[in-house]
Amino acid sequence: MDLGDFFVSEDYKLSEFKYKDVELKLYSLHSATTDFDLTGQIIWPSAIELSKFIIGNKQIFENKTVLEIGAGAGLSGFVCAKYSKLVYITDGNEKVQELIEKNVQHLKLQNVQSQLFQWGYEESKQFKDIDIIIGADVIFWQQSLMPLIKTIEQFSESNKNIQIYISGSKRSQQTEEQIDQELGKLQKQRNIIQIIKEYNQDVYLYNIQNI
Helix, strand or coil: HHHHHCCCCCCCCCEEECCEEEEEEEEEEECCCCCCCCCHHEHHHHHHHHHHHHHHHHHCCCCCEEEEECCCCCHHHHCCCCCCCCEEECCCHHHHHHHHHHHHHCCCCCCCCEEECCCCCCCCHHCCCCCEEECCCCCCCHHHHHHHHHHHHHHHHHCCCCEEEEECCCCCCCHHHHHHHHHHHCCEEEEEEECCCCCCCCEEEEEEEEE
């Protein structure tokens, strides 16, 4: 057991999300209470805005198989499940994955599966027939950048028409430049769909497409 596990809060409370005709209540932390709290335990603005995009563009997700990566509490994936055939809601942290499973049991959705997923080329092969990938705040830590790129590479090889939608704030210019360089090597690019200026940091919505 990691020493940090003794300090990680699991004082989850229900958070309410409402947008247009969709209402969801999910368990999450409402704020970080210790230095050891995991960012994935909190519902951040990027997940809220990605969820709004999904609702506003539900025709993209209808009857599709969707993979949410770095899901945290899983808000965007659970919203997607309103429209999609099957949604895998995944995170690479065991504690966060336990929170996702808690929300799966709470919402009782039959078309959702939670799974621990460490990014990487080989690791991605466990998922089959993925139509769409979604992720909020997945471009965050520089050390996770190449595993993310390898994940995108594998899914793009498996499905030439895969759609990828991500959201997040710009925290490091070096990371931003590196992600675009690495995507370019895959003949892909990020396209800005929307910039939301309602928060302390702007939230960007992107899709990743072939060049």
